[in-house]
Amino acid sequence: MDAKKPLTKQRQLVYHTVLHGDDHPTAADILERLHAAGHRISYATVYNSLRYLTEHGFLRELKVGETVSRYDARVEPHHHIVCRVCGRVDEVFAPIPDAYLHQVVEDTRYRIEDVDLVIHGLCPDCASRTSRDSAESAGH
Template sequence: MKTINLTTQRQAVYDIVRDAVDHPTAADVMNRLVERGHSFAYGTVYNSLRYLTDKDMIRELKLGETASRYDARTDDHQHIVCEACGKVDEVTTAIPEEWLARVAEETGYEVEGAHIVVEGVCAECRSKRKK
């Protein structure tokens, strides 16, 4: 029961997220749609992002900023944010199962997964800083 109905609007939103090299916010998606000659209502963009998220075609990221970001990679992975320039990169090194098991033991929860936002300074910012 997972029929996917990709309307023009949803397809266009999906294309933006998939073509992005960064992790755009809803507002970013809006702007890029305009750049490509589209003009959808805000509600439509939010609806589309939610629809695509529900269908597991994209992922919604809550990285601690006010606005959600979106990612076309839906496999299990985490993110790292540069404290200096705000850039967001992917982290594919998996969380140790062992750690999750210990958390389950500590808390009495049945652990489903974890969202991790690593903080650090990216290579470029580090080299700039040294000057």
């Protein structure tokens, strides 16, 4: 993180919106939350602030199979799991086994520089809804 250069007020607003959220918002989500809180800020300012914050290590930009990026204030190494039904994104801190990474290098001859694993599945809410729906349709 570039602690030498203070953040502008707009960048602080964008950063704190991501930091204090309980999800991984898109730029549109951030803009909506800032407007709902009474801040007058343009989409271009949000977008430019997000670019600055990611370039300087304050935020991580996530590409989790969607057409838009999401943002994460947790910048330490970790991975993500995405619900294929509702789109919820959660953090995964389980380490990737070294043996797996060694096998990837052996199979591909790549030099691994970064690992950003995205796992897809059903979140607990969607999984329980799917189970309930299956049970109800089996009973009819």
